[in-house]
Amino acid sequence: MKVAFVDSQQEEHGVQPVLQALEDTPAQIAPSTYYAARNRPASARSRRDDELTTLIKRIHAENYGVYGARKIWHELHRRGVAVARCTVERLMRAAGLRGLLRDKPPRTTRPAAETDRPRDLVKRDFTAEHPNQLWVADLTYVRTSVGWVYAAFVLDVYSRLIVGWQVATSLYTDLALDALKTAIWRRENHNADLRNLVHHSDRGVQPVFNRSSQQRCFVLTVAARSWLRRVFASRVSYVVGC
Numbered sequence: 001m002k003v004a005f006v007d008s009q010q011e012e013h014g015v016q017p018v019l020q021a022l023e024d025t026p027a028q029i030a031p032s033t034y035y036a037a038r039n040r041p042a043s044a045r046s047r048r049d050d051e052l053t054t055l056i057k058r059i060h061a062e063n064y065g066v067y068g069a070r071k072i073w074h075e076l077h078r079r080g081v082a083v084a085r086c087t088v089e090r091l092m093r094a095a096g097l098r099g100l101l102r103d104k105p106p107r108t109t110r111p112a113a114e115t116d117r118p119r120d121l122v123k124r125d126f127t128a129e130h131p132n133q134l135w136v137a138d139l140t141y142v143r144t145s146v147g148w149v150y151a152a153f154v155l156d157v158y159s160r161l162i163v164g165w166q167v168a169t170s171l172y173t174d175l176a177l178d179a180l181k182t183a184i185w186r187r188e189n190h191n192a193d194l195r196n197l198v199h200h201s202d203r204g205v206q207p208v209f210n211r212s213s214q215q216r217c218f219v220l221t222v223a224a225r226s227w228l229r230r231v232f233a234s235r236v237s238y239v240v241g242c
Contacts, residue, residue, distance in 0.1 A: 002029045003037045052076075052083060053091050060097050068092075068099025122200045128158035132192050135163065135183065137176060137201040152179035154199075163187060176201070 002022075006029070009018045015034070022028050042050075059075050060067055067075070069089040076083055092098065128134040134157040142149050152175045154164040164183025166175055180199070187194060 002027055003034055006034060007038075049091060052081075052087070053095055055081065056088065056091055056097065057095060060092075066100035071099065121198045126157055128156075131156055131158050132187060132194055132197050133158060135197060135199045137180065137199065139171075139176060150175060152176045154179050154183040 005027070006015060006018050006022075013021075016031070019029065019031055019034065055076070056072055059072050063071075063075075069085060069092050072092070073083070073085045073088045076088065122134065126134070126136065135154050136157060137152070137154045139150065139152050142151065147169065150168050150171050152166045153162050155161070156163050163186055164179045164181070166178040166182060168175055184194070
């Protein structure tokens with residue numbers, strides 16, 4: 001550190017004036033010590049650090065500056081370079097390199113106060129003996145190059161088939177409802193009997209589904225569809241006519 005300080009002041013003040021100014025201070029350094037340190041060949045660790053830093057910078061640039069220490073460490077091992085992860089982290093800090101900072105994932109669950117809600121017809125028994133006996137619904141999100149994409153889906157428990165889905169770039173109110181309507185439309189087109197269907201969604205999966213929703217379902221008429229939309233618009237907690 002003392003040698004580095006003298007070097008940093010050398011161009012402006014010269015070596016000897018700086019060494020004289022440091023006399024009788026905690027940072028005092030003898031001229032012989034300074035010149036010996038300057039002329040001493042670099043240590044094996046310093047040379048290896050320089051080589052690794054050059055390689056780390058190359059890998060970081062080749063991957064558009066998004067790789068952090070962990071991924072660069074793995075890439076070095078793939079290239080046959082044995083190095084500790086902590087060493088990669090140290091050299092990246094010294095070189096001012098960092099990976100792409102991940103923003104926080106979106107929040108799809110919004111808790112609500114306990115209120116009356118429909119009976120839980122499933123009771124954690126997620127089994128079915130035939131199609132269209134039990135549907136379950138949920139929301140998820142996927143990171144893409146243009147941002148977060150949200151997906152709502154409805155799954156038939158018997159066949160494990162996703163019978164309805166909807167994808168959007170924003171978590172709009174009717175996202176889950178649109179997935180449900182898609183599932184109904186697809187099954188109706190195959191003359192499926194939905195009168196004994198139970199639709200189940202977890203509590204708080206989406207702003208409009210802010211409480212658990214499970215209910216016996218019947219085939220929707222045009223009037224029933226209109227009523228269902230009004231139910232969701234008013235944030236009622238259950239789903240009838242799934």
